[in-house]
Amino acid sequence: MTKKIFLSTITVVVSVLMLSMALITGVLYEHFEKLLLEQMATTASFVIQGVEDEGISYFDALEEKDCRITWIAPDGTVLYDNCYDAEKMENHADREEVRQAMEGESGTSIRRSSTLSEHTIYYAVRVRDGSVVRISKAQSSVLFLMGGMLSPFFFILLAACILSGLLSYRVSKKIVRPFSEIDLKHPEQVETYEELSPFLQRIAAQNREIDAKMEEIRKQQQEFSMITENMSEGLFVVDRNYQILSYNKSAMRIFGIHSDETHLNLLAVNRSESFRTAVDSALRGRHSQQTLELDGRVYQILANAVCQPDTGQDLVGAVILVLDITEKEEQEQYRREFTANVSHELKTPLTSISGIAEIIRNGIVRQEDIPHFAGKIYDESQRLITLIGDIIKLSQLDEDQVPLEREQVDLLDIARDALQQLAPVAKKNSVTFVINGTHGLVFGVRQVLSEMVYNLCENAVKYNHPGGRVYVSVKQTTDSVELTVKDTGIGIPMAEQGRVFERFYRVDKSHSKAVGGTGLGLSIVKHGAALHHAAIEMDSEMGKGTEIRLTFPKRQR
Structure with missing residues (x-):
């Protein structure tokens, strides 16, 4: 100074x-x-x-x-x-x-x-x-x-500079001395310049404020410890270098950490690929969910980045939550097996029912006896056959057993085929199709891709208003191909948007019954997207319509 x-x-x-x-x-x-x-x-x-x-x-x-x-x-x-x-x-x-x-x-x-x-x-x-x-x-x-008069002036200037330097040095030392003698712990007790009194009072006030904040932080730390130690879920807090800053008892129990182990590196706790992927994604600023099998149990790893509270951008670490989802996974597995078994058992008799209903409807038996019932049987049998087909597709996608070879597929051609198939339904509902974009090649399973696009377009027609429109576009970028299906229909409530891709889930069951369908269309889209490593995004507003985007990478893993 x-x-x-x-x-x-x-x-x-x-x-x-x-x-x-x-x-x-x-x-x-x-x-x-x-x-x-x-x-x-x-x-x-x-x-x-x-x-x-x-x-x-x-x-x-x-x-x-x-x-x-x-x-x-x-x-x-x-x-x-x-x-x-x-x-x-x-x-x-x-x-x-x-x-x-x-x-x-x-x-x-x-x-x-x-x-x-x-x-x-x-x-x-x-x-x-x-x-x-x-x-x-x-x-x-x-x-x-001028030179004759300026020469003396230069000597005067030099002397003035030397003198001012000496005086400045002494004055600066005198000004600074009281600052070096201040006791920052007890600034009110220091005798110094009167002009420094507001400054010293401010330091004293800040000392009191810091003490109060430290006490508050200690209380919050105690509360945090009480909460985390009583959680059944495992919790880790790590810095950017994977060093563990904090963990709870559940995390110790799940991963077998001893209480005397300190300053652990998180990657030394578990070396599985899924665990490392979750942590790496979080430390790159992205939310990540992974599944981990450990000692016969199944855990879900939720990893989130921790950023500076002021800027929200500077990454300082990550929080990893470990949830035991063993029972949920078992129930899901039982349901998948049940669905697959029932589907295979019912497909053959339902096909027979469909054939008999078609014979009756074509008038081989007396027309006055059973036309109404025959038509009913036929319609319901067709509905059940479609349901069974969808369940089988979902089962194949779940088990990663799609029995078809991958090839280069043009999404624009797939979309045109789907719209051609849906043309009678669209005409009946007074819905207009608008398709545009460029040819976009995706390396994938043609049948699955066709099913995905068909289901998206079918939903856009069925849940549209009379006189509405369905916009289908394909856009190709440097490293991806994007398919968008947008309608002007009834829309999806915000509270329901997170569940529409669940199996058999219907937003409006009464409306769904009227328009038909199995309730599995969007589930097939979701699983098909996972098969092709595609991202799904959805925007919807009640009364204005829904937009669903599928983004396929050009080079799939």
Whole structure:
């Protein structure tokens, strides 16, 4: 601080002195230039008097050598010059000072002389006969006069700088000394400048505030410890270098951590790929969910990034939550197995029912007996066959047993085929299709992709308003292909949007019954997207419609 005060003070002093010198130099220069012009004017008056009395013969006896004297005729011809041969000199009518003298009484200018090859001050006066007498001196004459006066001033400036440096150093030391003697723990008890009292009072207030905050932090830490230690879920808090900052008893139990182990690296707790993937994603700023099998149990790993509370951008670490989902996974597995078994068992008899209903409807038996019932049986059998087909597809997707080869598939062609199949339904519901975009190639299973696009378009038709529209677009970027299906239909409530991809889940069961369907369409889309490593995004607003986007990577893993 002493150095800064010293440098600031000496800088100000030197700057003021230098500015003063510049101003004085400017004033002196202007003063001496004015004196020089006055001297030249006096000389010119003598020369004019001599010319008017004696003519050019006046110059024969002239001994003036301090300045250059030139006599110029009214037409600009040089009649006499005491430094150069007048006959060899060019016409001077265009000289600024000569032109001013001819138009008025006198003229002045400063320029580089072509004759003397240096900057020169010119003063010209018009004689009564119209000729002009011009006096000129080199500009160095002014600088020479100034130099004689400025030399003492430079010595004064140097002495002033040295003196101001010494005084600045002593003053800065004196100013800083009270600061170094302040007791920051008890600032009110320090005797120093009166001007520092508000500053010391502020320090005391901040000390009290810091003590209160520290006490509050201790209480929050105790509360946090009570909550985390009683959680059944495992909890880890890590920094950006994977070092564990905190963990609870459940985490110790799940991963077998001993209480005497401190400063652990999180990757040493569990080395499985799924666990590492979750932690890596969180430390890159992304939310991640992974499943981990450990000691016969199934755990869900939820990892979230922790950022600076002020900016929300600077990553400081991550929080990892470990949930035991063993029972949930078992129930899901039982349900999948049940669905697969029931589907295979019911498909054959339902196909027979469909055939019999078709025979009855075609009139092979008496028409008056059972047309209504036959039609009912046929419709319901078709509905059940579709349901069984969807369940089988979901089961295959769940078990990653899709029995088809992958190939390059054009999503735009797939979308056009789906719209062609749905054209009768769209016409019946007074819904218009609009398709646009570019050809987008995806390496995947054609049948699954067709099923996904068909289900999205079918939902857009079924849950649309009469006279509504369905917009289908395909867009290809550098590293992905995006398919978007947007309708102008009834929309999905915000509270329900997170569940529409669940199996058999229906937002409005009464409306769903009216439009038909199995309730598995979006589930097939979800599982098909997972099969092709595609991302699903949905935007929906009640009464305005729904938009679903599928983004497929060009190169799938």
